[in-house]
Amino acid sequence: LVNKIKHSLANMLNTDITVSEQVKDVSRIERVSAHSHIRGLGLDDTLNARKVSQGMVGQRTARRAAGVILKMIEQGKIAGRAILLAGEPGTGKTAIAMGIAQSLGNDVPFTSLSASELFSLEMNKTEALTQSLRKSIGVKIKEETDIIEAEVVDIEIDNDAKGKVGRLTLKTTEMETMYDLGGKMIEQLSKHNIDIGDVIQIDKSSGKITKMGRSFARAQDFDTMSASTKFVQTPVGELCKRKEFVHTVTLHEIDVINSRPQGFLSLFSGDTGEIKQEIREQIDMKVDNWKETGKAEMIPGVLFIDEVHMLDIECFSFLNRAIESDMAPIIIIATNRGITEIRGTNERSPHGIPIDLLDRLLIIHTKPYQQPEIYEIIAIRCEEEDVEIEETAKKFLTTIGMQTSLRYALHLIQPSYCIAKKRKAEEISINDIKKAYSLFIDVDRSVQFLNEYQNQFMFHNISDSQQNDDDADRNDDDKKIKDKNRTNNETNNTNDNDNDDDDDDEDILDIE
Incomplete structure (x- = not known):
């Protein structure tokens, strides 16, 4: 540019x-987002998870299960089912969903939303879910049209009493023809900066002109091209050809275009509002007709709903019916909750999801990351964010991730890098991380601060006896978590895939 x-x-x-x-x-x-480093699921041809690949680290069993799901999606054999990713916070549930989306490619629609978004939209909850479902279903429409594809040899434009008129000379490798131009065609040539030597494509039905690039024969015209110029071969054969075009749109886009007076432009307005069910039924009938005649092909995409425990019983009942619909995408839901109440009821259920819906789900569990895996994730994120970090600082950040959380450790990367640049250093050191660690506190230190100064906060309604009970419960919970982590570490140290990382444990520095 x-x-x-x-x-x-x-x-x-x-x-x-x-x-x-x-x-x-x-x-x-x-823009570098939290999962911008994810390129896929990191699987080999036999669906075995590599140790570190395509931005994915650890979670081999979960990734292998996601790979099987991916194959089922590609073969169209997962109708009437959905997938639940269940695990503790910060165990890679969203990363696995993003890996599935990246592996499916750009032609497969992927829609992501948080369950809590449904309650903030200015429309019915089931309508919002319906729109999300139809955004995740692609329609590949095939269309044949007559086109002229050739290289521009000459352009002549004159002014007369009726306006601008002109002649356009086009050629292929076998023939050359001159065409008369009207005002609209001249306007398009000017709009697209069409010049002699450009290869263009003209749709005969609509008159639309598309610039394909510049002919290789003009590659030596250094004075008339920029560094971004695209070169193409001069078209071969006849000037007029019949060509098949493929357009991929979603069902929701077709719904919006046919339900709003402004048509296609309404897609850019953002809020599309509620759409009548009668319009959707007519569109479904039309798409079915296209499928029967071979004019269109359905592409089941993926709908990812995070924090699914935030849905209520009405939404769960709707999903029950939607999953078994003939025109349903692959639904992936994620939650970090255990046994909790189903919203809108007084009933408790695993993950806050009704049992009848759980019975329709393929459940994939994610486990907490171990020390070597946290080290690899930190290294990948530093590379993704273009940050240089010393080896000892990387190990120190790994220790912070083990003792606090992985997310907190990753959040310290950029603040530490800013502190390092302030002292004109090229790499993050341990002192930079310590400075960031002192400036930005983690959850445990925040809770400790709240317990110490809670009487000075507004709306403090906890009595001293309740506080003592809460402290006792918290101490018991902390002891259970430490015992669990100690057991997990002892178990994981015996695994074959961690044998080569045992020597790193001695080098990890203590935060204190």
């Missing part, structure tokens, strides 16, 4: 223009 602006301005002003390096760096800015 910078090169194009520079080139066009230079032509207009006939002067040399210099662009600072600071402006050029803006073009390389990319």
Whole structure:
């Protein structure tokens, strides 16, 4: 973009223009999200999980199960089922869902939402779920049309009493033809900056012009091209051809286009509102007709609902029916809750999900990450965020992740890097992490602070006797968690896949 602006301005002003390096760096800015490092599930051809691959670390059993689900999705053999990812917070449930989405490719629709979003939308909960389901179902529409595909040889434009008129000369490797141009075609040529030597495509039914690129024969015209110029071969054969185009849209997009007066433009307005069921039924009948005639093909996508325990009994009943529908996507839900109440009832159930819905789910459990796995995840995130870190600092951050949480350790990377840059250092050191650790507290220290100063907070309604009981319960819970972690560590140290990492345990520094 910078090169194009520079080139066009230079032509207009006939002067040399210099662009600072600071402006050029803006073009390389990319958003780094919490799971931007995920490229897939990290499986080999036999669906076995690699130790570290495609941004995925650990959770081999869960990833292997997700790989089987992926194959079932690709073969269309998972109708009437859904998947539940259940595990403690910070055990990679969302990462596995993202890995499935990345493995399916860009043509498969993937919709992600949090269950709590349904209660904040200005529409019925079941309507919001219906729209999310239909956003996750793709329709691949095949269409044949007559086109002209050729290289531009000459463009002549004149003004007469009726307006602009012109002639366009096109050629392929075998023939050359001249066409008369009307005002609309001339306007399109100007809009797309069509020049001699460009390879274009013209839709004969609509008159739409598409610029394919520049002919390889013009590769030596250095004065008329930029660094981003795309070169293509001169078309072969006849000028007029019949070509098949494939457009992939979602059912929800078709719903919106047919239910709003502004049609396609309503997709850009954001809030599409509620859609009448009669319109959806007519669209479903039309899509079924396209399928029978071979004009369209259905692409079941993926709907990922995080924090599914936030749904109420009405939404769960709706999902029960939706899962077994003929036009249902693959539904993946995730939760970090144990046995808890189902919202909207007084009944308790595993994960806060009704038993009849649980019976329809394939359940995948995720387990807490161990020390070597946390180390690898921290290393991957540092690379993803373009951060240099010393080896001892990386081990120190691993220890923090073990004693607090993985998320907290990952959140300290960027603050530590900012502290390092402030002292003009290229790498994060242990002192930088200690500084960030003292500035940003974790959950345990926050609770400790709250217990110490809770009487000074507003709306403090806990009596001293209740507080003593809570402290006793918390101490018992802490003891149970420590005993559990000690047992898990002893068990995992005997596993074959961790034998090569045992020597690292002696090098990990203590936070104190």
